[in-house]
Amino acid sequence: MQVKNPISIEGNSENTVLIVWPERVCQHQHQWITDYQQLIKLQLKHYIVETISSYNSLLVYYKFELIAYKPFSDQLHYLWRSLSKVASTVTKSAVQRIEIPVYYGLEAGWDLPYLSQVLDLTAEQIIEYHSDAVYRAYSLGFTPGFCYLATLTPFLQVARRSSPRLTIPQGAVAIAGQQTAVYPSASPGGWHIIGQTPMAMFEITEQCFSPAITPGQQVTFKAIDYSEYCRLGGIISLENHE
Amino acid sequence: MSNHLKIIKLSGRASVQDLGRLNSQHLGFSAGGAADEYAFRFANSLLDNDQNHAALEITLGQIQLQAGCDCFIALTGADCKATISQQDLPTKVINNWQSHLLKKGQIITLHQPKKLLHSYIAVKGGIQSKIWLNSRSQSHSESNLGFTGKTLRTSDFITIDINQKTLPPNNKTLQRNSTPQSFYADNILTLRFIPNSLYLSLDRGWQRQFTQQTFRISADSNRMGYRLNGNIAAQTLASELSKPVNYGSIQIPNQGQPMILMKERQTIGGYPTLGTVMQTDLFRLSQKRPGEEVRFTPTTTAKAQVQLTSFLQRFYSL
Numbered sequence: 001m002q003v004k005n006p007i008s009i010e011g012n013s014e015n016t017v018l019i020v021w022p023e024r025v026c027q028h029q030h031q032w033i034t035d036y037q038q039l040i041k042l043q044l045k046h047y048i049v050e051t052i053s054s055y056n057s058l059l060v061y062y063k064f065e066l067i068a069y070k071p072f073s074d075q076l077h078y079l080w081r082s083l084s085k086v087a088s089t090v091t092k093s094a095v096q097r098i099e100i101p102v103y104y105g106l107e108a109g110w111d112l113p114y115l116s117q118v119l120d121l122t123a124e125q126i127i128e129y130h131s132d133a134v135y136r137a138y139s140l141g142f143t144p145g146f147c148y149l150a151t152l153t154p155f156l157q158v159a160r161r162s163s164p165r166l167t168i169p170q171g172a173v174a175i176a177g178q179q180t181a182v183y184p185s186a187s188p189g190g191w192h193i194i195g196q197t198p199m200a201m202f203e204i205t206e207q208c209f210s211p212a213i214t215p216g217q218q219v220t221f222k223a224i225d226y227s228e229y230c231r232l233g234g235i236i237s238l239e240n241h242e
Numbered sequence: 243m244s245n246h247l248k249i250i251k252l253s254g255r256a257s258v259q260d261l262g263r264l265n266s267q268h269l270g271f272s273a274g275g276a277a278d279e280y281a282f283r284f285a286n287s288l289l290d291n292d293q294n295h296a297a298l299e300i301t302l303g304q305i306q307l308q309a310g311c312d313c314f315i316a317l318t319g320a321d322c323k324a325t326i327s328q329q330d331l332p333t334k335v336i337n338n339w340q341s342h343l344l345k346k347g348q349i350i351t352l353h354q355p356k357k358l359l360h361s362y363i364a365v366k367g368g369i370q371s372k373i374w375l376n377s378r379s380q381s382h383s384e385s386n387l388g389f390t391g392k393t394l395r396t397s398d399f400i401t402i403d404i405n406q407k408t409l410p411p412n413n414k415t416l417q418r419n420s421t422p423q424s425f426y427a428d429n430i431l432t433l434r435f436i437p438n439s440l441y442l443s444l445d446r447g448w449q450r451q452f453t454q455q456t457f458r459i460s461a462d463s464n465r466m467g468y469r470l471n472g473n474i475a476a477q478t479l480a481s482e483l484s485k486p487v488n489y490g491s492i493q494i495p496n497q498g499q500p501m502i503l504m505k506e507r508q509t510i511g512g513y514p515t516l517g518t519v520m521q522t523d524l525f526r527l528s529q530k531r532p533g534e535e536v537r538f539t540p541t542t543t544a545k546a547q548v549q550l551t552s553f554l555q556r557f558y559s560l
Contacts, residue, residue, distance in 0.1 A: 008439055011543035013488050013518040014550045018438075023483055050265040052486035054510055059486035061264060065551065069543055139484065141510030144270040144384065148484065148510075185387060204389075209269050209375065 003032045003084055009076055015049070015064045017073060021056040025150045025178060027136045032083075033058055034216045039079055047072060053215060054139040055150070097218045100182060102131065102173050103229035103236070104195035109173075110239045111192035118158055129153050130173075130194060131221045135180060137213045145184035145202035147213040152178050164190035169237030171196045173221065180221075184211075195221075198234030244310035245404035247365070249396055250349060253304035256394045258369050260296040263377035267509045273489065274379035275505045277360050277465055277528035279521075280425050281319035283557045285364035288316035288341040293557055295368030296378040298400065300361045303352040307363070309344040313402055314366035316341040318422075320358035320529065325351045339422055358426065358529040367403030381506050382465065430456055431526055431534070433502075433519045434541040434549075435492060440479070441516040441540075448475060452516075453538050457500065461532040465506040468527060470536065471499055479514040487511040490519035492538075504528060520546035522553050 004022050012018035019036075021029055037051050037058055049061035062072055104127040106112055112123045119126065135149035142148075152175055160176040165188065168174065172183040174191035183189060184201030203210045213219055224232070249256075259282065262275025276282035276299055286295050303322035317324055318339050327333040328348045336342050336350075338361075344350060352361060371378045374389035385393050394400075441449070457470035479494055487493070491503045493513040502519055503511070505528070519527070520541060527536065 010439065011436065012438065013436060013490060014521055014543065014546045016488055016518075018486070018488075020485070025483065050267055052268045052509060054485050055483040057483075057485040059488065064547055065554075069547070139510060140268060141270045141484070141486070142508055144387065146270050187383070207373070207375065209266070209271075211269060 004029065005084070006080065009073055009080075011069050011073070012059065015061055017060045017062065017069075017076060019058045019060070019076065023056055025055050025138070029056065030136065030138055031216065036080060036083055039083055040076065043079055044072075044075060052141070054141070055148075097134070097220060098213055100173070100197050100199055100219060100221050101224045101228070101232060102195040102197050102221045103226060103234060104130075104173075104223055105226055105236075107238055108196040108229075108236050109194040111174075112194055115156075115158065115175075115192055115194065119156065121155065126156060126194060127223055129156050130175070130180065131223050133220075135219045137215050137217045137219055139215055140211055140213075143183075143185060143187050144209065145211040146181060147201075147211065147215070147219075149180045149213075149219050150178050152180050158192065160190040161192065164188050168193065169196065171198065171201075171234070172237070173197055196229075196234065196236060198229055198232040244346070245370075246310040246399040246401050247307045247313070247344075248310060249394060249398045249400065250306040250308050251304075252306075252394065252396050254300065254302040254354075256298055256300045256305055257380040257382075258296050258371045258390070258394070258400075259299040259379050260368075260377055261294045262379045262505060263375045266375040267486070270509055271375065272381045272384060272466075272506050272508060274377070274381040276362070276379075277505055278319060278362075278525045280525045280553075281360065281362050281422075281529075282364075284339065284422070285316040285318040285362040286368075287557050288318070288339075289314055289364055289366045291364060291366065291368055295364065296371060297362045297364035297369060300352060300363065301359055303354045303361060306349055306351045307400070308349045309346055310399075311346050311402075311404055313344050314341055315344050315350070316364045317361065318364075319361035320355035322352035322355045322361050324353070327351065359531055360529060365402045367405065370401040370403055383506065383508075426526055426529060429535075431523070431530060431536045433523045433527060433536050433538050434546065435490070435517045435519045435538055436543050436546055437517040437540045438515060440514060451475060453540065456535045456537050459530055459532050459534050459536065460499070463532055465504055465528075467493075467504055467507060468502045468530075469499060470502070474498055474500075481512060482514055484510045484512040487515070488518050490521065490524050492516045492519060502527065520549060522546075522549045 006019050006021050009019045037053050047062045047067050052059045137147045139148045168183045168189040170186050172193045173195040174193050176191040201212045259276040262273045264273050321338045324336050325333045372391045380390045457472035460469040460471050462469045493501045493515050495513045
């Protein structure tokens, strides 16, 4: 698979460099980005504070007091060239597939009636489309443990709500545009809720936060019934119509 | 134990802040941290603290704290006409941008400031609140997760380090190197920003319009972001795939009014951006109130780095 070079590597602030690839949701391109991110973290670790990747971009925080922008960006260019030359030997991260159990009942999937209308599909069809596909995790962000998954079938793609809800419950499984995700904790949000999962989206041990999904992984959704949902510890959050 | 400051009264907003958790953004945690690093670092320097020691950030004053033990504090940022009082003794007005001894039982009162937004109360040795991912900074949007303790309220106790009995040296160098009066702009604040390729691709007329007008800070501004009202021609900027955002990113949402992302920003955003305001100007911006005016002027990464380096040197080379 031929990889496209970044379209830009540019200083984004005093201590960051933003690297951008062509504007597309593409798992091959994303795999290159995450491999590149690993390489940067390994090879330039003395200069690196943090790296954040997304669909087609990578933001690198570096210690500008230790290295000037020009030599640092030269290093980034050099690492990209060396990575793309050894394309065949790039070790693909062991793809672990994560299965998320979802209760898609109407009391859990607050927006199913609305989506049925605008998408001209039955709730059953929406559920089938959503749970049939294998998604790739592209980016962690928005709130702790929130992972953007893509690509949603075109049949389910719909713009986000015109006015966001003040509270989307923890465990809500939602869709917007070509993306789907699980809300790891209650937060405001504009995505459409189609179900709820009892699965925790992160684990906390002493000073360590482990998200259930990390970028690069594959994710599927499995429809479960209400009794299974309860057995797994789920408690439905009902919509508060006020 | 009496190693604490007790919040007797809190009408505004207060939180524990240090320099934030920059290296947990890849998990989705906001970087957070003190809104105005100038006043925050100044307070720690007055006490000879580590620069990253946690302090209290108070927005619009209106707080009363009682000392459970003798302690040294430093007061910086928005001038709240602070007083120290004690039963049976006359109330004493204390100076801003200075360190003070707070004796056991004494009460420090901060009133509403006339200018600027945030004040800092640092304590010798730093506030000893819960550490989460290398930082004590509290972020409002993550408060429900409880990792850094609850949102501060009246009757809460703020734990301090009781083993700090020595009087800090009166730091004359700090005062000489930098005066708060010269740091904060009184009138229209000029925000120097590093333009990105999207900004540079826009036509000259539009760029001129962007840099030649003044924007008014909207009431809808907070530690997360500053919204600005101005007259910029509707520019059809294609919405993009969500990308990591930066401290100081200038986002242009659909309505066309710029929003500058501040310390408590989210980690990722989908709105087009025009560039990044340099950090030393963001510290100044964080102290501006709704209704005040700002303008933009382009700068370069190199110039912004020089400014930030000389800013940091004031605090590290004392």
